[in-house]
Amino acid sequence: MAQGYVKAADLPQVIPVFPLAGAILLPRGQLPLNIFEPRYLNMIDDAMGADRLIGMVQPSGGAPSLPALSPVGCVGRITSFAETSDGRYLITLTGVSRWRLTSELPVQTPYRQIRADFTPYEADLTPDDGAEDVDDRAALLDSLHRWLERRGMDVDWDAARDAPAEALVNSLAMALPFEVAEKQALLEARTVADRLTALTAILSIDAADPDDDAQTTRQ
The missing domain is CATH 1.20.58 (Methane Monooxygenase Hydroxylase; Chain G, domain 1)
Structure with missing residues (x-):
């Protein structure tokens, strides 16, 4: 069981996302991140005041300022947080479950938010050691x-x-x-x-x- 989440319905339908090429998060994996852009500092502030969930997703083309998002990403929970003297956040995300992108929402926040469907990956909420051959x-x-x-x-x-x-x-x-x-x-x-x-x-x-x-x- 991942952070008390038992089924897909336990996870929020709307999550903030951090598009980052070459970086993926997987269930129960740990991803350290160095956050310095103001919009993502704001995202972390908001997440720390709520459920601590952030969606990691790779861009899939488009303008660098607003790239298209890959159809599948993974949500993680902030399990480690530190602030540096120059205002950066050093965090660790622990993977909870993958999701399929349903839609991107029009938002007022400086960071992007999506509607995520966790149902196809509900099995992510249970450890999978089916590769022990x-x-x-x-x-x-x-x-x-x-x-x-x-x-x-x-x-x-x-x-x-x-x-x-x-x-x-x-x-x-x-x-x-x-x-x-x-x-x-x-x-x-x-x-x-x-x-x-x-x-x-x-x-x-x-x-x-x-x-x-x-x-x-x-x-």
């Missing part, structure tokens, strides 16, 4: 090893081998610097098992491509 995990870790080796990077392999499937797959999907479309595909994978398969495929393709330069981590 040893062969699947071995294939993922093998692809990850080759992908990291090409970039001169490493991870705590003991922790990767011992982590619950959902935590491992979702943390890698969120943290690794994939392209926006790849991130969105990982976000929209129906189950952890589906996401594990997609993640393994992305890592294998990137690791095998001799023309693929190391990607730059997005903020």
